[in-house]
Amino acid sequence: MEKDRPRAMHDLGGVPRYMCDAVDTEPHELTGFDREVDAIRQILGMKQVMSVDELRRGIEALPEADYRRLSYYERWLCAITATLIDKTVIDEAALRSALEQAS
C-alpha cells in the first residue's frame, strides 16, 4: 500500500501519476554522444576502474533538478565524472581546465 515515506527519485514503482501515461516502447535512436558515453563506461568496467553498480549509485545521487533535466546518457556522464573525481582517478581542477581549453 502507498507508503508515507520519502521516495528516491528513481524508485517510482506504482506511483499513480504514471498510470495514465502509455509506456513508450519505441526503440530510441542513439546519438554519437550516447555511444561514446556507453563506450567510456564499458572501458571503465573492463579496466575495473568503475562498475555498473557504482554508475547506478552515481545516477541516483544526482541532484533531483539535474536528474530531471538531463538525458539518459547525460546522467551517465555526470555520474561517471563524479565517481572518477571521488575515486581520485581524475582531478577536478585538471578536468575544468581541460574543458575550458576545449571550449
Place this chain on the structure above:
Amino acid sequence: MIAPGTRVRVRDDWPETRGPCHIRTPHYVRGERGTVLRHLGDFANPEDLAFGRAAPRLPLYHVRFARSDLWDGGGPAADDILIEIFEPWLDEVAA
C-alpha cells in the same frame, strides 16, 4: 537459506533517509508480506558494489506478492508480482 514456500516480510527499512546508498528493494514492497518462490543463486551484494567495497555474496530470491496486497484498484484478483530480493531484506513470518 530460506526454503521455497516460506512466508516472508520485507524489512520496513529506509536507508535512503539515512544517507548515500544504493538499494535494489523497491519502495512499494518494503514492509509487505510475500512468499519465497525460489532461490536464484548467491550474488555479490550490490549495496556494497555500489561503493566499490568488498561485497559478500548473498542469497537472492524470487519473492511473489499478491498484487492486491501492494495496491488497491482494478485488475484481475489473481495478479501477482515477482521481485528479486536479497536475503538480508527478508524476515520469515508465520504463514
